[in-house]
Amino acid sequence: MGAVVDREAPFYFTKASEHCVLSGSSISYPPGTTNYHYEMELVVAIGRPGFRISESRALDHVFGYGCGLDMTRRDLQSLAKEKQRPWDIGKDVEQSAVLGEIAPAADIGHPDRGRIELRVNGETKQSADISQLIHGVAAVIAHLSQYYHLQAGDLIYTGTPEGVGAVKPGDRLEGSIENVGTIAVHVREAI
Numbered sequence: 001m002g003a004v005v006d007r008e009a010p011f012y013f014t015k016a017s018e019h020c021v022l023s024g025s026s027i028s029y030p031p032g033t034t035n036y037h038y039e040m041e042l043v044v045a046i047g048r049p050g051f052r053i054s055e056s057r058a059l060d061h062v063f064g065y066g067c068g069l070d071m072t073r074r075d076l077q078s079l080a081k082e083k084q085r086p087w088d089i090g091k092d093v094e095q096s097a098v099l100g101e102i103a104p105a106a107d108i109g110h111p112d113r114g115r116i117e118l119r120v121n122g123e124t125k126q127s128a129d130i131s132q133l134i135h136g137v138a139a140v141i142a143h144l145s146q147y148y149h150l151q152a153g154d155l156i157y158t159g160t161p162e163g164v165g166a167v168k169p170g171d172r173l174e175g176s177i178e179n180v181g182t183i184a185v186h187v188r189e190a191i
Helices: 055-061 074-082 137-144
Strands: 020-022 026-028 036-038 040-046 062-070 097-099 115-120 123-129 155-157 172-177 181-188
Touching: 040 115, 040 137, 055 062, 055 137, 062 155, 062 172, 062 181, 097 155, 097 181, 137 155
Parallel strands: 020 097, 026 181
Antiparallel strands: 040 062, 040 155, 062 097, 115 123, 115 172, 172 181
C-alpha cells in the first residue's frame, strides 16, 4: 500500500460489531469520502476466551476461518495518518466489515497457505498466498491477547495483499481464499 512494512509488531484498529455485514449483501457507498477502498483478508473467528495466550497455544482458541473485506475510506485514513490521528473515521465505517461464511477449523484445519484473490467486476485486483501474511495467525492472536481478553465470537481480520484499490457505486466484488471460502458484495449508491 505504498508504506514501509513494520515487521516488529502487529498493530490494530477496531470496527464496531454493528458494521459487520454478510457476504451477498449490498452495501452503501459511505458519506464523506471519494476514495472508498477494498481490502481482501483472511478472517479468524475466536472460539473460546483467552488472555495472555502463548503463540504455541493460540490456534487452540480458533473456531474457524472466513473471507473478509475491510472496506476503508482511504482519503480519510490518509488524512488521519498525516496528522498522526486515530484512523477511526477511515476504518470504523457502517457496513465496512464484510464477512463470508466461517469454515470451522475442525473441518478445514488451520490454513497457513492458499491463494487469496479479489475481483472487481470480474477483473482480478488482488492475488497472493496467505503464507505471505506479515504476521501469522498464531502470532497475531498471541500478541493481541497480551492487551485484550479475547472472547468467543471475536473476529480478527489479518491483513491484505497488495492491490487494494477504490470502488464506485455499481461495482461487484467477489473474492475467495483457497480451502476457506468465498465472499461477494455489491456497492450501491449512497443513501
